[in-house]
Amino acid sequence: MKKIILALFLLIGTSQFTQSQIHFGIKGGVNYNSNSIKEVSTNVLSGAKGKTGYHAGIWLRFKIPVIGLYIRPELVYTKLDNNITYTPTLGGTAKAASFSIQKIDVPVLLGKKIFGVGNIYIGPSFQYILKSNFDISDISDVKGNDFTVGFQFGGGLEFGKLGIDVRWERSFSSIETTFINSTVSSVSSVNFDTRINQIIIGLSYRL
Numbered sequence: 001m002k003k004i005i006l007a008l009f010l011l012i013g014t015s016q017f018t019q020s021q022i023h024f025g026i027k028g029g030v031n032y033n034s035n036s037i038k039e040v041s042t043n044v045l046s047g048a049k050g051k052t053g054y055h056a057g058i059w060l061r062f063k064i065p066v067i068g069l070y071i072r073p074e075l076v077y078t079k080l081d082n083n084i085t086y087t088p089t090l091g092g093t094a095k096a097a098s099f100s101i102q103k104i105d106v107p108v109l110l111g112k113k114i115f116g117v118g119n120i121y122i123g124p125s126f127q128y129i130l131k132s133n134f135d136i137s138d139i140s141d142v143k144g145n146d147f148t149v150g151f152q153f154g155g156g157l158e159f160g161k162l163g164i165d166v167r168w169e170r171s172f173s174s175i176e177t178t179f180i181n182s183t184v185s186s187v188s189s190v191n192f193d194t195r196i197n198q199i200i201i202g203l204s205y206r207l
Helices: 002-021
Strands: 022-033 045-050 052-064 069-086 096-112 118-136 139-144 147-160 161-172 175-184 189-192 195-205
Touching: 002 147, 022 069, 052 096, 052 195, 118 161, 147 195
Parallel strands: none
Antiparallel strands: 022 052, 022 195, 045 069, 052 069, 069 096, 096 118, 118 147, 139 175, 147 161, 161 195, 175 189
């Protein structure tokens, strides 16, 4: 009987320890992407300006015993938009257009709680580009790198189960993107860099 009671206490203790060490939840928020179109091979794109995008996903948090740090992996869907000026032919009339990127982000952050309610974290962010396209018919095809790696750095506050954070994300390497400029007078391939550089403001809820 004593062994059974001891085993029950150990089971309860282990369960409580596990619950206290692992948290998970949902998150969402807004993204502001800036300077995302660079190094255009021809004078076709100009005036790129970031617009507000959004993200939504899930997160886990594993506390590392003794050293007081935690690991926070996330799985997030992100959509970014940019306003651009597009000139289809040399000396032609410039057009306003929008360039959008849809991607899956998997940041793996190392964090630390501070002052009881605060958090700071940094770590790599693995990004898979789902789709990138322009909203104008002149550009018939857009191709780019599917996978890239960047990093995130930021901090936030937690009030009970609700959290808010601000992060900066930057890609380590360029995302080489090519589109076909199809017009009546010309057909040419245009290369440009769509490297991600964004501010992320998010809300999270611990389940």
